[in-house]
Amino acid sequence: MTHLIPLALATAALSIGGAVSAAAPREFLSRFENAARSADASFVPTAARGAAFFTAKHATAWSCSSCHTPDPKAQGKHAATGKLIQPLAPAAQPDRLTDPAKVDKWFRRNCSDVLNRECTPREKADVVAWLLSIR
Amino acid sequence: MTRSIPMTMLLLWAGSAVAGQPSQTPTPAALWKEECAACHMAYPARLLPAESWKAIMAGLKSHFGTDATVDAPAAAAIERFLVANAGMRAVRSTGGPVPLRITTSPWFIREHREVAASTWKRPEIKSPSNCTACHTGAESNNFSDDLSGTSGGRRR
Incomplete structure (x- = not known):
């Protein structure tokens, strides 16, 4: 009984907040941070490392910033199609980092395009820490 | 314990009612728009024949140079939508490769x-x-x- 009430309250609170699957941006940081810590207990998400990762080229011709620009508050542009991309920072685009399915989908796709592999929880935690640090 | 389940359901219902967004599955057309238009214009299904759409949906892992994968249920719904609304124009001679690009179709070049x-x-x-x-x-x-x-x- 006792564990069901917090669960129900949390679910209701999330529903009241908007879409059924909505989450707060900070929850993504906790999620990736916890995943990274399970491999390395000393891991601390670092915004500066996230920024460097975001603007660096890794395994392909593209960096994250090729489409998103180096400024998370700026509108980006798809490097191949020219389609406009809304800013990544929640401070500039409030629906960023609120939908778990979208966050997972775009990390999966875009890390594949930029790194030819999935991003690690450490890399995701650093990038999210950086995006959340933008005011 | 017996009271806890109805309470959970009530809270879920209340939350959903307050949000005004009862969860519902998006239509195939909405999925098509959402997924395809994320990176480029959602090209109308009639611009390619069904076999081209099937080949495109089978190759989303490397879609004109980018990973455009979608989850399996959404991919299946989008493919059904594209095939059901596909164009009828012949775009290749029998036995040739399945065309993937709208812009290399003979009708496109002619137009x-x-x-x-x-x-x-x-x-x-x-x-x-x-x-x-x-x-x-x-x-x-x-x-x-x-x-x-x-x-x-x-x-x-």
């Missing part, structure tokens, strides 16, 4: 034969796949020849 090479290269056009640069109604499935609202004449 755009008056567009000069220099026009395609303009920065605001950049590529024949950028329909909306000239067909301002393309997002609403209007590809009429009236390009008067655009910055470009066809022959320049």
Whole structure:
């Protein structure tokens, strides 16, 4: 009984907040941070490392910033199609980092395009820490 | 314990009612728009035949150079939508490769034969796949020849 009430309250609170699957941006940081810590207990998400990762080229011709620009508050542009991309920072685009399915989908796709592999929880935690640090 | 389940359901119902967004599965058309238009115009299904759409949906892992994968249920719904609304124009001779590009279809080349090479290269056009640069109604499935609202004449 006792564990069901917090669960129900949390679910209701999330529903009241908007879409059924909505989450707060900070929850993504906790999620990736916890995943990274399970491999390395000393891991601390670092915004500066996230920024460097975001603007660096890794395994392909593209960096994250090729489409998103180096400024998370700026509108980006798809490097191949020219389609406009809304800013990544929640401070500039409030629906960023609120939908778990979208966050997972775009990390999966875009890390594949930029790194030819999935991003690690450490890399995701650093990038999210950086995006959340933008005011 | 017996009281806890109804309470959970009540809270879930209340939350959903307050949000005004009862969860529902998006329609195939909404999924198509959402997924395809995330990176480029959602090209209308009629611009390619069914076999092309099937090949495109089977190759989303490397979709014209990018990973465009979607989860399996959404991919299946989008493929059904594309196939059901696909074009009927023959686009290849029997036995040839399945065409994946709208812009290399014979009808596309014929329809755009008056567009000069220099026009395609303009920065605001950049590529024949950028329909909306000239067909301002393309997002609403209007590809009429009236390009008067655009910055470009066809022959320049």
